[in-house]
Amino acid sequence: GMQIAGRLMKVFLTRRIPQEGMKILSATGVCEVSQWDSDEPAPRAELLKGVQGAHGLLCMLSDKIDAEVLDAAGPNLKVISTFSVGYDHLAMDEIKKRGIRVGYTPDVLTDATAELAVALLLSTARRLPEGVEEVKNGGWSSWKPLWLCGHGLSDSTVGIIGLGRIGMAIAQRLKPFGVKRVLYSGRTAKPYAAEVNGEFVPLDTLLSDSDFIVVSCSLTPQTQGLCDKAFFSKMKKSAIFVNISRGAVVNQEDLYEALKNGQIAAAGLDVTTPEPLPTNHPLLTLKNCVVIPHLGSATYSTRGVMSALAAQNLVNGLQGADMPSELTV
Numbered sequence: 001g002m003q004i005a006g007r008l009m010k011v012f013l014t015r016r017i018p019q020e021g022m023k024i025l026s027a028t029g030v031c032e033v034s035q036w037d038s039d040e041p042a043p044r045a046e047l048l049k050g051v052q053g054a055h056g057l058l059c060m061l062s063d064k065i066d067a068e069v070l071d072a073a074g075p076n077l078k079v080i081s082t083f084s085v086g087y088d089h090l091a092m093d094e095i096k097k098r099g100i101r102v103g104y105t106p107d108v109l110t111d112a113t114a115e116l117a118v119a120l121l122l123s124t125a126r127r128l129p130e131g132v133e134e135v136k137n138g139g140w141s142s143w144k145p146l147w148l149c150g151h152g153l154s155d156s157t158v159g160i161i162g163l164g165r166i167g168m169a170i171a172q173r174l175k176p177f178g179v180k181r182v183l184y185s186g187r188t189a190k191p192y193a194a195e196v197n198g199e200f201v202p203l204d205t206l207l208s209d210s211d212f213i214v215v216s217c218s219l220t221p222q223t224q225g226l227c228d229k230a231f232f233s234k235m236k237k238s239a240i241f242v243n244i245s246r247g248a249v250v251n252q253e254d255l256y257e258a259l260k261n262g263q264i265a266a267a268g269l270d271v272t273t274p275e276p277l278p279t280n281h282p283l284l285t286l287k288n289c290v291v292i293p294h295l296g297s298a299t300y301s302t303r304g305v306m307s308a309l310a311a312q313n314l315v316n317g318l319q320g321a322d323m324p325s326e327l328t329v
């Protein structure tokens with residue numbers, strides 16, 4: 001069981017989580033849960049305090065888990081379970097050094113995130129937010145041949161940067177819109193790409209040939225700032241850029257210039273740096289930039305399943321058992 005010498009194991013949750021996960025934590029009846037009981041992130045000081053002496057930590061992508069947090073937790077800490085598939089917020093080298101196991105939530109959010117990526121791509125390419133705005137502000141004077149025209153997917157070339165679980169699910173969803181070619185880039189060619197006739201190409205080819213570019217890679221030292229001035233300058237002037245990975249993959253000053261100068265047609269961002277993006281950020285002054293607040297996995301059912309998986313990872317990890325989804329990197 002999860003008891004050490006008859007004592008309950010201490011678990012710290014950095015946030016409220018959907019009840020599916022809470023049920024699992026209480027059903028086991030052997031861990032003592034303390035929690036930052038809010039829908040907002042725990043302030044850093046509260047995180048450092050709450051984690052003290054914990055055996056298990058359940059965190060969110062907005063919690064930076066670094067040496068300071070691990071030191072604050074102390075030697076009890078055996079398991080970190082993140083309520084996310086991305087793990088760029090975890091200092092994995094420090095975590096491994098201390099022999100701490102990590103759970104995460106791959107697969108269960110792939111469909112929801114791919115669906116959101118398609119919604120964002122279409123909204124951006126067909127200028128839906130601009131259109132909604134014009135209806136409200138009286139800018140809609142009549143039907144006009146070229147008013148609010150955008151770009152369609154028929155006969156287009158789509159480039160996916162990072163054809164992983166989510167990138168592949170995006171490609172599968174875009175194909176039926178009449179996409180002609182699917183290109184992808186990354187470190188290695190993927191055998192499963194054949195399912196969407198995906199062509200593994202050098203990044204420069206992807207940039208010059210794509211009408212739509214979707215970034216769905218993980219944030220790593222190699223992908224940080226990947227989308228910069230040189231990147232945007234290689235894209236078609238008519239191309240649409242979509243990012244659902246992490247904000248830091250994009251150099252936002254360079255993106256602003258590219259959008260402002262007509263170097264590219266439009267951008268749709270589900271992720272930014274920082275999050276939230278300050279309301280006075282230059283990107284928000286541009287009509288051809290659609291920014292949404294990190295909604296990729298935001299369906300009720302997906303968040304429920306993520307909650308259950310994160311809780312089960314934590315419980316199993318504390319018991320020294322296999323986790324449903326253990327991160328092994």
Ligand code: NDP
Nearest residue numbers: 086162163164165166186187188217218222244245296297
């Ligand atoms: P996967 O690990 O399945 O896919 C990540 C892909 O990134 C891999 O295919 C990998 O390909 C690629 N990649 C890694 N390094 C590079 C590189 N240098 N250049 C190009 N591609 C690279 O993860 P998921 O698909 O499950 O998730 C991907 C990311 O999406 C997460 O890490 C997270 O940051 C983000 N995400 C965002 C969400 C949102 O709400 N907006 C929701 C869920 C996830 P290769 O091996 O060839 O390098």
Ligand code: DGY
Nearest residue numbers: 083084085086109297
């Ligand atoms: C993740 O899981 O990494 C997403 O960004 C949120 O679901």
